[in-house]
Amino acid sequence: MEALTEIFNIGAGRAASSLSSAVASTVKLSVPRIELYQIEDLDIDALGLGHKRLGAVLQSYAGPFDAQAMLLFPEENALEIVRDMLGSTMSIEDLSELEQETMCEVGNIILNACLSAMADVLGVTFEATLPSYSVESLETLLRNSIENPDQPLMLVLNIDMIIEKRNTQGFLAFLLSYPSLDMLMTHIDSFLGKI
Amino acid sequence: MTSDSTIKTLLITDDSRVSRMMIRSFVRAAQPNWVIVEAESGPAALENIARGAPDFCTMDINMPGMMGTEAVQLIREQYPEIRVAIFSANIQESMQLKAVELGAKFVPKPVTEKTVAQAIEFFLG
Numbered sequence: 001m002e003a004l005t006e007i008f009n010i011g012a013g014r015a016a017s018s019l020s021s022a023v024a025s026t027v028k029l030s031v032p033r034i035e036l037y038q039i040e041d042l043d044i045d046a047l048g049l050g051h052k053r054l055g056a057v058l059q060s061y062a063g064p065f066d067a068q069a070m071l072l073f074p075e076e077n078a079l080e081i082v083r084d085m086l087g088s089t090m091s092i093e094d095l096s097e098l099e100q101e102t103m104c105e106v107g108n109i110i111l112n113a114c115l116s117a118m119a120d121v122l123g124v125t126f127e128a129t130l131p132s133y134s135v136e137s138l139e140t141l142l143r144n145s146i147e148n149p150d151q152p153l154m155l156v157l158n159i160d161m162i163i164e165k166r167n168t169q170g171f172l173a174f175l176l177s178y179p180s181l182d183m184l185m186t187h188i189d190s191f192l193g194k195i
Numbered sequence: 196m197t198s199d200s201t202i203k204t205l206l207i208t209d210d211s212r213v214s215r216m217m218i219r220s221f222v223r224a225a226q227p228n229w230v231i232v233e234a235e236s237g238p239a240a241l242e243n244i245a246r247g248a249p250d251f252c253t254m255d256i257n258m259p260g261m262m263g264t265e266a267v268q269l270i271r272e273q274y275p276e277i278r279v280a281i282f283s284a285n286i287q288e289s290m291q292l293k294a295v296e297l298g299a300k301f302v303p304k305p306v307t308e309k310t311v312a313q314a315i316e317f318f319l320g
Contacts, residue, residue, distance in 0.1 A: 018284075018304075021309075021310075086217075098213055104211070105213050105214060105284075105304075106305075108211075109305050112286060119289075125287060126287065128257060
């Protein structure tokens, strides 16, 4: 798990760098923690996101192992991110109209940055679906995830990406199956064997 | 950056309206004389080019219907004079190598003044 944490740390670092460029602000990272849960047994309070509504970007990745990646921001912060990315001269109406597309773009950039770092370190290649964006409670997101029996595990990269000028927190999580987890660990073992 | 006073045409191809807006905005600031047209997909870009080839083209990769790499391949085969910059959030090394193989410039997203400047430098180089 230590190697997995380090690889995700590299991924989160690249993701933070991309986010920093997008919103023109320093992005700070907390020390990452990897936690693995069975989704149906997950205690939502343990994730530390409370019960507020979240802006969620979802994107599926296929490669040597498959996963669904989730980038989560508190709902009220999503519009702030959109404003930072598009500039403060736009009206609130225009920003709201572009919120969904912009958050898809932000999520696409951040999730791709994270997964690409992992791919490059492990020497593999992923393909990604188009991202989708929705605003839901964490309970609803997880309930929808439980409905997918193919991915019963949630690998939570408990890392806060804090956009300094807004004090906005982002949160990354990955849903995957047992075979995918096994394949991921196999690739990590292979990587460790080479160094 | 010095503005090239010659009128050029740039085709921006991206399924994201936001990305197209941002590329357009930064290019407009750097090259106010350029004509900018847009396409939402690879097939739309190819249709646009068939009506009148632009000088330059930006291309996203992950789009519905046709991947940007396939569109770039077709453009390079049929219109080798068009310079293509691939703008993508997929920054895996494999994708960057693919761009080189296709004779295109790889530019990582997010779209910023700096990354658009990289594309313009390639176009004018």
